[in-house]
Amino acid sequence: MATLTVPPVLTSPRDDAIQLYRAFKGLGCDTAAVINILGHRNAMQRNLIQQEYRAMYSEDLNKRLASELRGNVERAVLLWMHDPATRDATTVRKALSGDIIDLKAATEVICSRTSTQIQQFKQIYYAIFGVLLENDIEFRASGDHKKLLLAYVQTPRYEGPEVDRFMVENDAKALFKAGERRLGTDEKTFIKIFTERSRAHLAAVSHAYHNTYGNSLKKAVKKETSGNFEYGLLTILQCAENPGKYFAKVLHKAMKGLGTNDSTLIRVIVTRSEIDMQYVKAEYRKKYGKTLNDAVHSETSGHYRTFLLSLLGPNH
Structure with a gap:
């Protein structure tokens, strides 16, 4: 469930475009006004505002936002202006080919998305950057991590709730044999099962594994694998069980200790607020004993804080 709040009585996209234009005029930008509008419009509404703005002022709204805003609020608002598939495509492309290669960010986005979402952002990836996602993975990732990502972006997976009990038991057994039961690890089996099975099926495998062998599949993955390969497998598994x-957990880690990992904070809040942020907030509160809004409030400031909190909705 989404946390984005849209006003009950909406102004027209044309009026929003006029208000934004006014916010940009004069000395300095009225950032509060920009946030107040864009932080409360859904993907379709944002798209219509962009169309109106271009029609009225012969200018790209995103380019204008980039020249008016600064720092983290600029990064967050510009990411927010994309539709989900374009957002994923640009995030992964930046993680795989930017100044700083961030394999963790690329792995998080790829391994937490459904088969359909991946197919959509792969098409956009190619359309915008003129390169196949697979080529960038091939170039940047290595070893079993690379094999996992390539298999994950190329394999269509069933997205329904039904599972085949017999197959679940077999997979649990195969994973036990491939990992805990032997010396060394048969990574091929892990890659095959984790990239070809549906979320519902993997969640059932995890349950069966625990029941049969008394150990969690998550622990087995941690024991048997390491680095980015381990991170990818755990992301797939945890998103199958409870995204x-x-x-x-990702958000908590981004805010833990000294300093805040703003790029993670922005990426997760912006990408989940129109999908399942209600669930993320509930899990956060349950696990860490305070609301996500309060955590974000204490780690951020100024317009950046206001914008993220507007996407998170009411504090509960």
Whole structure:
């Protein structure tokens, strides 16, 4: 469930475009006005505002935003202006080919998305950047991590709730044999099962594994694998079992200790607020004993804080 709040009585996209234009005029930008509008419009509304703005002022709204805003609020608002598939495509492209290669960010986005979402953002990836996602993965990732990502972006997976019990038991057994039961690890089996099975099926495998072998599949993955390969497998597994809990953990890590990992904070809040942020917030509160809004409030400031909190909705 989304946390984005849209006003009950909406101004027209044309009026929004006029208000934004006014906010940009004069000395300095009225950032509060920009946030107040864009932080409360859904993907379709944002798209219509962009169309109106271009028609009225012969200018790209995103380019204008980029020249008017600064720092984290600029990064967050510009990411927010994309539709989900374009957002994923640009995030992964930046993680795989930017000044700083961020394999973790690329892995998080790829391994937490459904088969359909991946197919959509792969098409956009090619359309915008003129390069196949697979080529960038091939170039940047290595070893089993690379094999996992390539298989994950190329394999269509069933997205329904039904599971085949017999197959679940077999997979649990195969994973036990491939990992805990032998010396060394048969990574091929892990890659095959984790990239070809549906979320519902993997969650059932995890349950069966625990019941049969008394150990969690998550622990087995941690024991048998390492680095980015381990991170990818755990992301797939945790998003199959409980995506809300997974993203609550990612956010907590981004804000823990000294300093805040703003790029993670922005990426997760912006990408989940129109999908399942209610669940992420509930899991966060359950696990860490305070609301996500309060955590974000204490780690951020100024317009940046206002914008993120507007996407998170009411504090509960």
